[in-house]
Amino acid sequence: LSKVLCPGFRVGFCTAPPQLVTHMERHYAVAMLHSCNLSQRVAASYFETVGVEGFLEKAVVSTQSTGKDLITKFLSRLALSREPSPIRAISNYLLSLPPEKDVLSLAGGAPAPSTFPIESVSVSLKSGIDFKIDGAAMATTLQYNRTIGLVELLEFWSKIIGMMNPYPGPERQTIVTTGAEFGSYLVLNALIDEGDTVLVSDPIYPPLLLKTKAMNANVESIFEDPVVGGLCPKHLRSTLENWPETERKPKVLVVCPTGSNPSGANVPESHRREIYDLVCEHDLLLIEDDPYYFLNYGEALNSFLHYDREGRVIRLDSLSKVLCPGFRVGFCTAPPQLVTHMERHYAVAMLHSCNLSQRVAASYFETVGVEGFLEKAVVSTQSTGEEAVIRLSSTIREHIRRSDNASDIIAG
Secondary structure (H helix, E strand, O other): OOOOOOHHHOOOOOOOOHHHHHHHHHHHHHHOOOOOHHHHHHHHHHHHHHHHHHHHHHHHHHHHOOOOHHHHOOOOHHHHHOOOOHHHHHHHHHHHOOHHHOOOOOOOOOOOHHHOOOOOEEEEOOOOOEEEEOHHHHHHHHOOOOOOOOHHHHHHHHHHHHHHOOOOOOOOEEEEEOHHHHHHHHHHHHHOOOOOEEEEEEOOOHHHHHHHHHOOOEEEEEEEOOOOOOEOHHHHHHHHHOOOOOOOOOOEEEEOOOOOOOOOOOOOHHHHHHHHHHHHHOOOEEEEEOOOOOOEOOOOOOOHHHHOOOOOEEEEEEOOOOOOHHHOOEEEEEOHHHHHHHHHHHHHHOOOOOHHHHHHHHHHHHHHHHHHHHHHHHHHHHHHHHHHHHHHHHHHHHHOOOOOOOOOOOEO
């Protein structure tokens, strides 16, 4: 009862075959006779007073909704089994030291920088702007890096997220991922156990189903709204409220809210708020898979982070659509407890993402600035994409019979 009543009572339970309990009892009898009667009596009286439902609804829900316990209860057994890498811990500490410390470390097996054959990298942008990566920046680029990502890149992305989604909610942290694709894999791996259910929109991006299938997870489809497009909150509510009592309730809802792949529809602003409220009401986490956020040809829309007051939203971003996909740079912004478990997985799976692509992206952002990125790269990509969408929509209407209430492609 330490986690849901109080640890000072020292009251716990062991449920096991009678033969084992008999031998445990013999040990107990000679070790300490029995547990404290006072704490047992107070606990029993407490249960008698509030009842089983009262205990589950008040004490447990209250405990679950506080701090890191909100994330902890969602973590998969595999995530909970992962331990931090001692070498990575030492390396991260050394990387955080100022250069003047001049520490020689034998922990991470870092090669001598003098052996690296590359001196510098020059980049020319189509806009006519050039920049060069050399010196200390090049040295750190060629060396092992923190698993969580290049500091300069994380700093720039936090500004972009802050401008686009000024969330005032719970503490969050961002980790660089090898594209949003790998980001979704890390998140699902950290949350989903065999037999868990993942809610997804219908239609859905096929690779997501391959990931859940490999985890032996169940998938429940939520229809898109036939009129305005995007995941339908009415169907989501109906699904959750009529969930069979004999089955485990879903853990996670995955939403591609902007330019949903493959429908190209947006979740309207009013529906976003309603979906988030349902996530809170039914105790789910929401994975906001949003690689097309900057390819929105309709009204500006808020990220689900904008509404997140309880720390339930896990946001996935990507540079693939607005910079280039070959860099394989993405971001996951989530509660720090989840990022910690993702980082542990990442550290033993691939150590960290490619430093060179991170450095070029960070240098690009530093060169053009946040406003330059939003004004030039995004606007340019949007205009190119919108022209293609107009042609595609026209072709679809001309050659493929569509239902009268099918939503138009307005993003992606």
